[in-house]
Amino acid sequence: xxxxxxxCTGGPGAATIEVRSLSHQFVIxxxxxxxxxxxxxxxxxxxxxxLLGPSGCGKSTLLRLVAGLEPPTAGEIRVGGxxxxxxxxxxxxxxxxPTLYPWRTVWRNVALGLEARGLxxxxxxxxxxxxxxxxxxxxxxxxxxxxxxxxxxxxALARALVNEPSLLLLDEPLGQLDALTRLTLQRELVRxxxxxxxxxxxxxxxxxxxxxxxxxxLVVGARPACLIGDVLVDVPRPRHHADPxxxxxxxxVLGLLGFDWM
Amino acid sequence: MAAVAAxxxxxxxxxxxxxxxxxxxxxxxxTAQLGMAAATVAAIIAVVGVFGAWIPGVGARLxxxxxxxxxxxxxxxxxxxxxxKLAWLPRPYFTSPQEVAVVFRDDAxxxxxxxxxxxxxxxIGFAVGAGVGFLTGVAMGWSRxxxxxxxxxxxxIGPVPAAAxxxxxYVVLPTNTIAxxxxxxxxxxxPMALLTWSGVAxxxxxxxxxxxxxxxxxxxxxxxxxxxxxxxxxFVGLFMGLGGSFISLVVAEExxxxxxxxxxxxxxxxxxxxKKAWAGLLIMVVLFSGLIxxxxxxxxxxxxxxxxxxxx
Numbered sequence: 001x002x003x004x005x006x007x008c009t010g011g012p013g014a015a016t017i018e019v020r021s022l023s024h025q026f027v028i029x030x031x032x033x034x035x036x037x038x039x040x041x042x043x044x045x046x047x048x049x050x051l052l053g054p055s056g057c058g059k060s061t062l063l064r065l066v067a068g069l070e071p072p073t074a075g076e077i078r079v080g081g082x083x084x085x086x087x088x089x090x091x092x093x094x095x096x097x098p099t100l101y102p103w104r105t106v107w108r109n110v111a112l113g114l115e116a117r118g119l120x121x122x123x124x125x126x127x128x129x130x131x132x133x134x135x136x137x138x139x140x141x142x143x144x145x146x147x148x149x150x151x152x153x154x155x156a157l158a159r160a161l162v163n164e165p166s167l168l169l170l171d172e173p174l175g176q177l178d179a180l181t182r183l184t185l186q187r188e189l190v191r192x193x194x195x196x197x198x199x200x201x202x203x204x205x206x207x208x209x210x211x212x213x214x215x216x217x218l219v220v221g222a223r224p225a226c227l228i229g230d231v232l233v234d235v236p237r238p239r240h241h242a243d244p245x246x247x248x249x250x251x252x253v254l255g256l257l258g259f260d261w262m
Numbered sequence: 263m264a265a266v267a268a269x270x271x272x273x274x275x276x277x278x279x280x281x282x283x284x285x286x287x288x289x290x291x292x293t294a295q296l297g298m299a300a301a302t303v304a305a306i307i308a309v310v311g312v313f314g315a316w317i318p319g320v321g322a323r324l325x326x327x328x329x330x331x332x333x334x335x336x337x338x339x340x341x342x343x344x345x346x347k348l349a350w351l352p353r354p355y356f357t358s359p360q361e362v363a364v365v366f367r368d369d370a371x372x373x374x375x376x377x378x379x380x381x382x383x384x385x386i387g388f389a390v391g392a393g394v395g396f397l398t399g400v401a402m403g404w405s406r407x408x409x410x411x412x413x414x415x416x417x418x419i420g421p422v423p424a425a426a427x428x429x430x431x432y433v434v435l436p437t438n439t440i441a442x443x444x445x446x447x448x449x450x451x452x453p454m455a456l457l458t459w460s461g462v463a464x465x466x467x468x469x470x471x472x473x474x475x476x477x478x479x480x481x482x483x484x485x486x487x488x489x490x491x492x493x494x495x496x497f498v499g500l501f502m503g504l505g506g507s508f509i510s511l512v513v514a515e516e517x518x519x520x521x522x523x524x525x526x527x528x529x530x531x532x533x534x535x536x537k538k539a540w541a542g543l544l545i546m547v548v549l550f551s552g553l554i555x556x557x558x559x560x561x562x563x564x565x566x567x568x569x570x571x572x573x574x
Contacts, residue, residue, distance in 0.1 A: 063549070067475050068475075069474060087474040087475045087479065089475075089476055089477030089479070091475065092475060092476070093471075093472075093475040096471065099466075099468045099471075101469065101472075101490070101491070102567055103485070103490045103491070103493070103565075104490075104567075112473065112476055113476035113477060115482075115486070116473060116476050116479070116482050117476075137393035143567050143570075145570055145571050146570070153548065159472075159476070160476075163476060184366050240421060
């Protein structure tokens, strides 16, 4: 396990992640398509890890494996010491697309996790708190199609947070947003993580986003994905996108990905 | 106020133009009452038109329906003229409004009984067929094994009109009522099963992924994710199933059951009483279109979340 050089912001609930020689392949029309190859890394509880790589390199697949939605072809994943076999409410996944249920109000979308586990009470405080944390409390009774793109992503975040996960998996959650909304939500994501008590694992292809948000950036090469770099982001928070140290790291990361002419 | 004029015209045609001379078969009575009724409609429209402006909503509503009210008034007048007054349409096949009205007055008890019979047969048959169809569809959409066994069955039996089973059903099943119920249920079952199935099978995988990461059980996935997501398609199945049940109901009543509106029409025609057939048909029109309207209302309420998402 790699010890984080940063003070652990996560609460007692935050989980460790250990990924050991993980490989995965899809079978498409009879022929195997390897997407992950011998991937290993670990993360301390409460860390914010970013997985950075080119589009289509298998990052999202890695998150699906960590979430337990699919079993890996080889290797193992442990979260909080437990082997991942199936989805678990302690591991929340925020998808690229908010995928709110259009027939449920925002409140009932956020309540989904509690309802699914049979823990929902009428007028539940926890749903309200989750909405409050993402600033959506006034829209509790709205339907998803009334929300803007940024608001829909906030609702998806609240839905993930309501189960009080020990690990939050973020699959390019801001990828479809416009630049300004994105900046706002990046700051809120950091705020949520700082007060959250969870480990965060973010998948992104945006170098700036990875460096702005994470303690550590794992750089992944093109498919089949394997680790080509492990960059510590030694910049105290609150960070600024124009920070010279971040620019330096940016050059380093782009160099790792083969963009040294930038 | 063209609508008032149209109905006033219908009233004056009814009252002023003399009826055809009575024959052995056709005796005109109640012409005066019918004329008064048309005049009353005209008066109501006029009153609502004048005073409705003060009640919010009523004026606007009347304005919206005014073209239809006008056309209906003209049609009523024209039909009265074409039947009772000038006998342009062959008698006794086309009966005048007053004759039909008299049937409603004299045969009210039998008509009501027939209506209730039809309604009972339809309600039970449709409820069973649609219910079983819904469960079949959900099971087929959810489980590969159920789908393997049921899909060929549904594909083979489903497209055959339920009425095709009629002769055999009447022989094989113990009573005609049960045979009719079977046919009505069968007619509702197929579209319901097919559309529920395609609705459930078409639910986006990401909806399931979301619920699974949040800790949902299989049961939750079926009833709280798959079914609500499939509801728009389920309602299409309900509409088609209801239409199919109407067909089966009428066929069953006209051929086998000794009660109900279909039987009433058939029985009336056996005696050459065309006016009664018209009366029965009129009730059927009101009943069936009323039930479809009710289903539309239900859908608009249940699927209200779709407003703004799709264009109805």
